[in-house]
Amino acid sequence: MADYFAEAGGWQTSAGIDAARRRDWRQRVAALRNDDRAAMIDQRLRELEHEWDIERALQFGFAAAGLFGLAFVAGRKPPWHLLAAVVPAVMLEGAVQGWSPAHAWLRRLGLRTAREIGDERFALKAMRGDFAGIGSHRNEDAVRLATLR
Template sequence: MLPSTTSRVERNTADSVNRHIRQQTEENVAYFAENPHEIERRLHELDHDWDIERTLEANAAALSLAGITLGATHDKRWLLLPAAVTGFLLQHALQGWCPPIIFFRRRGIRTSKEIDQERYALKALRGDFGGLPASGTASAHERASKALMMVR
């Protein structure tokens, strides 16, 4: 059976890497809980973050074009590169894993779900949703923890 679309990358990523990505998100939210005047800027940055899917697609396209170009102009054996890349892309689509995933995830490239968790936690801190204590009634750490719990 194929894994679900929303969890397949995380399920195929080392626990230590997932933990590091989660910790970085928690640190980001905690920072903005203490600096709410910067939330708008961070939300704008998140709108421009590349998720793992976009990163893999761009990587696969660039390698495929390079392989086709080199195959057409230098040596036909270069055509093995786009064949391998296409296989990896199919493997990723079906299983949520392919060799480049290890490289990109270790560098902190997140899934769209992971990016959205930070986005919605920040929106909760900003007051877009009900159920979050006001900044004067709870510490920034408590508000950040509550915001993250709300979006998980």
């Protein structure tokens, strides 16, 4: 699913949820900038490497539900056949429409898109000085640009 859903006009979730996610990571980045703690930035970057985005969580959930449904289809009564059919149907709907019913639920649980995680990672790397030698822009400008995304 990569970041297809996020790029295809957004996930159609509440604007308040999306704004809260952006505000949360910007506040985390701003707090690190004020404290100027390189170790904290490195720790947060390690945490981001292991954070699951919505697309990964949906892939895992659909795969697990599909396997569960298939395991119970063999020799069982028809209600289990329905589960095995519904999972691919919901996945297909997400691919065609760019929206999944599970997305709003996952957003409320705090999961973010790959792009949102990448934006925070970029801002942290800019604060750490990873882009200091690139181009003629100063590091502070890169941090400011990253937090405005």
